[in-house]
Amino acid sequence: MRKKFLKQSLKTRIIYLYTIFVLVLMGGITFYTYYFNVNLLKHKEDSILQDSLAYLEQTISARIELVNDEYINVFDDKQFLQLYLGSQKSEMDKGTRLKLNNDFQIYLAELKMRNHDIIDAINLYTSDGQVFSSEYRYQMTFEQFQKTTNYSDCMKNKNKILYRNMEVDNGQFHMLRSFYFLDNGKSNYPSVGYLSEDDEDYSTLVFSLKKKYLRNVISEEAIERQVSVLIIDQNGKIVVREGAMDWMSEEERSELINEIEDYVSQGYQGNFEKNRAGIHMRQMDIADWSIVYIYNMNILYQQAGQIRKVAVVMFTLAVVVVFLIASFISRTVTKPIRLLAKSMDEAIENNMEVVFETKYEDEIAYLGNKFSELMHRVSTLLTEVKSIEKQKNVEQQKALQAQINPHFLYNTLDMVYWLAKMERQDNIANIIADLADFFRLSLNKGEDITTVKKETEHVQKYLEIQRVRMDEKFDYEITIDSNVEESNVPKLILQPFVENTLIHGFQSVNYQGKIRISVIREEEDIIFFIEDNGIGMDKDLLETLNDSRQIERGEHGYAIGNVRERIYLYSGNKHNIAFDTSVEQGTRVQIRFPFEFKEEVKYDENVSR
Incomplete structure (x- = not known):
C-alpha cells in the first residue's frame, strides 16, 4: 500500500493527504468543539449556580445577622434588665406578677414586631422556672423546655448563641442562648456572667424564627434556576427545602438526600455529580448550616444535544468542500515546483545566472528566490576564488624571486658585519647583525605563517635598530x-x-x-x-x-x-x-x-x- 502510494503523482498524493488530514482535523475539531461547548455550558451553569448560592447565603446571613444583633442588644437593654431583675424577686403579689408578665409580653412583642418577617415568637425561660413570652400562650413550660435538646445544648455551650432546627417540624428554627447576670457592685445594673458552671444559675432566651422566611427566599431562586434548594443544619438534617426533583425516582432521591446529609455533617463544601444531578454545596457564615443546590443535568444534556446536531452538519459540509479545496491547493503547489525544477536543470547546465520567477508569494516562491540568491552567490564566489588563485600565483612567483635575492643581501650584510668587527666597531656590527636577522625573519623563507617566538624576535630586532637610531629615547x-x-x-x-x-x-x-x-x-x-x-x-x-x-x-x-x-x-x-x-x-x-x-x-x- 505504501509503495503504491509513493508511485502516485505529487498532485494525487497532496489531494489524498490533504483530504485525510482535513477530515481528521475537522473530525477532531468537531469532537473537541462539542465537548468544549458542553463543558463551557457546564462551567457557565456552575458559575451561575455558585453566584446564586452566594446570593442566597449573603441574603439569609445578612437578615439573620440583623436578628443576631437585636438578640445581643437585649442583654444591654436597661428595660430588659429591669424586667428580668423584677422577675427574680422572691416575694411578689399576684397583681405585681400580672403586671410583670404584661410588661415582659409587651417588651418581647415589640422586639418581635421589629422583625416580624422572620421572628415568630420570643420566649424567656428564667433560672427559677418562670416563662415569659411575646405570645399570650407560650409554647411550652419550663419543665418541658428542660427536656428538649435545645436546653441541653445551651447548658453545654453556656453564654453562646446557638442556632437549632426542631426535631419535629413546626415551621420554626431557633436562636437561643443561656445566660446569667452577675452583680459587679459598681452600678445599679448587673453584667452578664461567665464564671458559673451550675446549670441552675442560667436562664435561656429563645428567638423562634420562621422557616417560611427561608422558604420565601429560596423558592424564588429554585424556580428561576430550575433547581431544588435545601438548607441543612450542622447535624445534616434538612431545615427547609424548595423545588421538585421529579426527574429522579423516589429511591434515587432518598439515596441522594442521605448522601448530601452525610457530606454536610462532615463539613464538605464543593460540587459533585450523581444520578444525573449536579450538587453544589456552600456553608453559611452563620449557624454552620449549608445551602445545597440540586440541578437536573438532563437540562444541560438537552442543550448539548443541539450543539451535537450542529457539529454533525458542519462536519458533513466540510467533507463535501474539502476535496475541491485540496484539488486547488495541489495545483498551486505543483506548478511552482515544476518551475523550480526547470531552473535547477538550467543550473546543472552551468547557467549560474538562472533566475526563478513566479507570481506566487508562498514558501515555494521563497525557496525559489533563495535558490536564485544561491546561484548568484556561487557565481560571485567562483569569481572571487579565481581572483584569489590568480593573486596566489603572483605571490608564489614573488616568493621564488625573494628566495634568490636574500642570498646576496645576507652575504653583503655578513661582509659588512666582519669589516666592522675587524675595525672594532661593535655597535655597527651589532646593528648589522640585528638588521640581517630582521630581514631573515621578515622574509621567513617566503612563508606567510611563522611562530609566536619568531614574530617576537622579529619585532625585538626592529626595536633594537630603532633604539640606536633614536638615541635610546625609549x-x-x-x-x-x-x-x-x-x-x-x-x-x-x-x-x-x-x-x-x-x-x-x-x-x-x-x-x-x-x-x-x-x-x-x-x-x-x-x-x-x-x-x-x-x-x-x-x-x-x-x-x-x-x-x-x-x-x-x-x-x-x-x-x-x-x-x-x-x-x-x-x-x-x-x-x-x-x-x-x-x-x-x-x-x-x-x-x-x-x-x-x-x-x-x-x-x-x-x-x-
Missing part, C-alpha cells in the same frame, strides 16, 4: 607565555603597530618612552598586547581604527589594514584588532588570533572586512 619589554611560543600566527603582525608607536606615539615627547609587548593564551585564543606611554590619540581616530570598515590605506591605515585583512583571511571576523587609548595617556593594542587554525584562506562574503 625602552621596551617583551614577555611571552611559554604555552604559546611555538603556536603559528601570520608573520609581520606586530611590527606595524610598534612602528606607529615610534612615529606617532613618541612624537614630541620629552620623557623616556616605554613599550611593553606581552603574549598570553586566553581559552582558545592567543592575545598580543602592545602598550606604550606615548601621546595617545583622539576619540575620532580611535573610532576610525576600531571600525574595520573605515580603515583606508592612509597615514595610519595601510599597515593596520594589511594586518587586519590577513587575520580575517585566516581566522574570520571573530578574531580582530582592538585599540584603547586616551590623549597623553598612551595606547594599548590588542590582537586576538586563534590558538589553533587551519592554514587556509576563509571566504565569507557576508562578513565586512
Whole structure:
C-alpha cells in the first residue's frame, strides 16, 4: 500500500493527504468543539449556580445577622434588665406578677414586631422556672423546655448563641442562648456572667424564627434556576427545602438526600455529580448550616444535544468542500515546483545566472528566490576564488624571486658585519647583525605563517635598530607565555603597530618612552598586547581604527589594514584588532588570533572586512 502510494503523482498524493488530514482535523475539531461547548455550558451553569448560592447565603446571613444583633442588644437593654431583675424577686403579689408578665409580653412583642418577617415568637425561660413570652400562650413550660435538646445544648455551650432546627417540624428554627447576670457592685445594673458552671444559675432566651422566611427566599431562586434548594443544619438534617426533583425516582432521591446529609455533617463544601444531578454545596457564615443546590443535568444534556446536531452538519459540509479545496491547493503547489525544477536543470547546465520567477508569494516562491540568491552567490564566489588563485600565483612567483635575492643581501650584510668587527666597531656590527636577522625573519623563507617566538624576535630586532637610531629615547619589554611560543600566527603582525608607536606615539615627547609587548593564551585564543606611554590619540581616530570598515590605506591605515585583512583571511571576523587609548595617556593594542587554525584562506562574503 505504501509503495503504491509513493508511485502516485505529487498532485494525487497532496489531494489524498490533504483530504485525510482535513477530515481528521475537522473530525477532531468537531469532537473537541462539542465537548468544549458542553463543558463551557457546564462551567457557565456552575458559575451561575455558585453566584446564586452566594446570593442566597449573603441574603439569609445578612437578615439573620440583623436578628443576631437585636438578640445581643437585649442583654444591654436597661428595660430588659429591669424586667428580668423584677422577675427574680422572691416575694411578689399576684397583681405585681400580672403586671410583670404584661410588661415582659409587651417588651418581647415589640422586639418581635421589629422583625416580624422572620421572628415568630420570643420566649424567656428564667433560672427559677418562670416563662415569659411575646405570645399570650407560650409554647411550652419550663419543665418541658428542660427536656428538649435545645436546653441541653445551651447548658453545654453556656453564654453562646446557638442556632437549632426542631426535631419535629413546626415551621420554626431557633436562636437561643443561656445566660446569667452577675452583680459587679459598681452600678445599679448587673453584667452578664461567665464564671458559673451550675446549670441552675442560667436562664435561656429563645428567638423562634420562621422557616417560611427561608422558604420565601429560596423558592424564588429554585424556580428561576430550575433547581431544588435545601438548607441543612450542622447535624445534616434538612431545615427547609424548595423545588421538585421529579426527574429522579423516589429511591434515587432518598439515596441522594442521605448522601448530601452525610457530606454536610462532615463539613464538605464543593460540587459533585450523581444520578444525573449536579450538587453544589456552600456553608453559611452563620449557624454552620449549608445551602445545597440540586440541578437536573438532563437540562444541560438537552442543550448539548443541539450543539451535537450542529457539529454533525458542519462536519458533513466540510467533507463535501474539502476535496475541491485540496484539488486547488495541489495545483498551486505543483506548478511552482515544476518551475523550480526547470531552473535547477538550467543550473546543472552551468547557467549560474538562472533566475526563478513566479507570481506566487508562498514558501515555494521563497525557496525559489533563495535558490536564485544561491546561484548568484556561487557565481560571485567562483569569481572571487579565481581572483584569489590568480593573486596566489603572483605571490608564489614573488616568493621564488625573494628566495634568490636574500642570498646576496645576507652575504653583503655578513661582509659588512666582519669589516666592522675587524675595525672594532661593535655597535655597527651589532646593528648589522640585528638588521640581517630582521630581514631573515621578515622574509621567513617566503612563508606567510611563522611562530609566536619568531614574530617576537622579529619585532625585538626592529626595536633594537630603532633604539640606536633614536638615541635610546625609549625602552621596551617583551614577555611571552611559554604555552604559546611555538603556536603559528601570520608573520609581520606586530611590527606595524610598534612602528606607529615610534612615529606617532613618541612624537614630541620629552620623557623616556616605554613599550611593553606581552603574549598570553586566553581559552582558545592567543592575545598580543602592545602598550606604550606615548601621546595617545583622539576619540575620532580611535573610532576610525576600531571600525574595520573605515580603515583606508592612509597615514595610519595601510599597515593596520594589511594586518587586519590577513587575520580575517585566516581566522574570520571573530578574531580582530582592538585599540584603547586616551590623549597623553598612551595606547594599548590588542590582537586576538586563534590558538589553533587551519592554514587556509576563509571566504565569507557576508562578513565586512
